Amino acid sequence: MIEVADRVLPVSADVSDSGVLAIGGMPVTELAKEFGTPLYIYDEATLRANMRRYVNALSANYPDALPLYASKAYSDPHVVKIAAEEGMGLDVVSAGEIAVGVAAGFPLDRMYFHGNNKLPEELAYALEAGVGRIVVDNFNEIDLLNTIAGQAGKRAQILLRIGPGVEAHTHDYIKTGALDSKFGFALPIGQAEEAVARAQAAPHLDLIGLHAHIGSQIFDIEPYVDTLDLLIQFAQDMTDKYGLQMTELSPGGGWGIRYTGADDPPPIEDLAETVAVTVKDRMAALGWDLPRLVVEPGRSIVGQAGVGLYAVGSSKTIPDVRKYVAVDGGMADNIRPALYDALYTVLVGNRMHDPAEETVTIAGRYCESGDVLFKDIAMPVLNPGDLIAVPSSGAYCLAMSSNYNLVPRPAVVLVNDGDARLIRRRETLDDLIQPHLDV
Numbered sequence: 001m002i003e004v005a006d007r008v009l010p011v012s013a014d015v016s017d018s019g020v021l022a023i024g025g026m027p028v029t030e031l032a033k034e035f036g037t038p039l040y041i042y043d044e045a046t047l048r049a050n051m052r053r054y055v056n057a058l059s060a061n062y063p064d065a066l067p068l069y070a071s072k073a074y075s076d077p078h079v080v081k082i083a084a085e086e087g088m089g090l091d092v093v094s095a096g097e098i099a100v101g102v103a104a105g106f107p108l109d110r111m112y113f114h115g116n117n118k119l120p121e122e123l124a125y126a127l128e129a130g131v132g133r134i135v136v137d138n139f140n141e142i143d144l145l146n147t148i149a150g151q152a153g154k155r156a157q158i159l160l161r162i163g164p165g166v167e168a169h170t171h172d173y174i175k176t177g178a179l180d181s182k183f184g185f186a187l188p189i190g191q192a193e194e195a196v197a198r199a200q201a202a203p204h205l206d207l208i209g210l211h212a213h214i215g216s217q218i219f220d221i222e223p224y225v226d227t228l229d230l231l232i233q234f235a236q237d238m239t240d241k242y243g244l245q246m247t248e249l250s251p252g253g254g255w256g257i258r259y260t261g262a263d264d265p266p267p268i269e270d271l272a273e274t275v276a277v278t279v280k281d282r283m284a285a286l287g288w289d290l291p292r293l294v295v296e297p298g299r300s301i302v303g304q305a306g307v308g309l310y311a312v313g314s315s316k317t318i319p320d321v322r323k324y325v326a327v328d329g330g331m332a333d334n335i336r337p338a339l340y341d342a343l344y345t346v347l348v349g350n351r352m353h354d355p356a357e358e359t360v361t362i363a364g365r366y367c368e369s370g371d372v373l374f375k376d377i378a379m380p381v382l383n384p385g386d387l388i389a390v391p392s393s394g395a396y397c398l399a400m401s402s403n404y405n406l407v408p409r410p411a412v413v414l415v416n417d418g419d420a421r422l423i424r425r426r427e428t429l430d431d432l433i434q435p436h437l438d439v
């Protein structure tokens with residue numbers, strides 16, 4: 001267990017002789033005492049390390065590359081501020097995520113606004129705030145953004161989101177049949193070409209580049225290379241036909257992380273180098289200037305940096321069937337197991353050296369039979385108050401959290417070098433009541 005834990009935990013993780021897990025020099029027992037549970041712990045050293053891996057590997061291989069932190073993985077002003085400090089750009093998908101960037105003082109010219117149904121008021125807000133790039137998804141948006149930019153007396157710098165017909169999820173890589181997607185202009189059926197024609201004709205839009213995003217939790221580099229080749233071939237055609245000048249190119253995000261010992265994603269550097277070298281090669285062959293190369297990692301920036309921490313409460317044994325152990329969180333703070341059978345490495349944060357003694361299923365506290373976090377896992381005999389630590393919880397957990405059952409959302413701490421800073425306070429009952437008007 002400790003061996004797997006080593007490969008999923010944040011870089012600063014350590015285990016004391018007495019078996020207590022510490023992150024950023026802070027024992028989880030102390031964090032639980034001071035901040036309560038459930039608690040999400042983010043490790044600043046891991047955040048910065050993962051950001052630097054992208055920044056350094058790209059800049060070593062490409063003169064003008066910009067990795068964006070895809071903030072939907074976990075949109076928090078403190079994390080976004082760290083991304084700004086590390087020289088990253090920001091991928092946002094709503095006015096809310098733009099506002100988080102604004103609150104963090106993020107340089108807006110390095111912000112890219114994505115989404116398949118951006119609202120008129122969101123587009124107006126983005127233009128007014130000075131968001132640098134809008135990644136246009138569909139024909140309605142070409143017209144809408146053109147109108148809104150015209151009214152605001154601005155020109156919008158846009159990329160088109162292209163559906164290249166490549167789709168990848170972990171080990172499952174589909175080259176055809178990815179047409180059926182709600183995102184983007186489909187390349188194989190001519191919609192991408194029509195989008196270029198229309199965008200080039202729109203007086204208030206500057207079409208400067210092409211973008212694709214082919215999936216998430218991807219472990220193979222090949223689909224990125226294929227995507228780049230399709231985009232570049234398409235750009236060549238569009239340059240000939242419509243005078244497109246591609247000064248930016250993005251194969252999106254989606255790089256995978258390790259959740260359990262069964263996951264084996266190649267290092268970030270492999271992806272960054274291959275993508276950079278591929279674009280350089282193809283541009284040299286075409287005799288084109290290098291476009292700015294944009295990549296958009298979310299999960300592979302924050303996933304490993306976050307650890308979920310729960311306290312054990314009740315348990316129930318059904319003889320010859322299963323033993324349930326319940327914790328004080330569940331599907332409202334981490335819906336991934338219920339939503340798509342996501343697996344995790346599960347640790348007992350206060351008893352890291354204790355051997356497994358039985359097979360249990362860890363259930364959440366929410367009133368839903370499907371609120372099961374971790375099925376049939378080997379654990380020591382757990383007692384109320386034991387701390388369940390869940391590595392790889394930094395991405396798409398709190399980001400998808402809800403107030404189901406009117407349970408306040410957890411607190412979040414940022415740890416570093418023996419210091420823990422509360423960056424999001426635990427919600428209170430007042431937070432839950434307050435939006436309901438005129439009781």
Ligand SMILES: *Cc1c(COP(=O)(O)O)cnc(C)c1O
Nearest residue numbers: 070213216253254296297298299
């Ligand atoms: C979600 C998303 C990302 C980030 O995906 P990860 O799997 O978290 O790396 C990047 N770009 C776009 C357009 C996205 O929708």
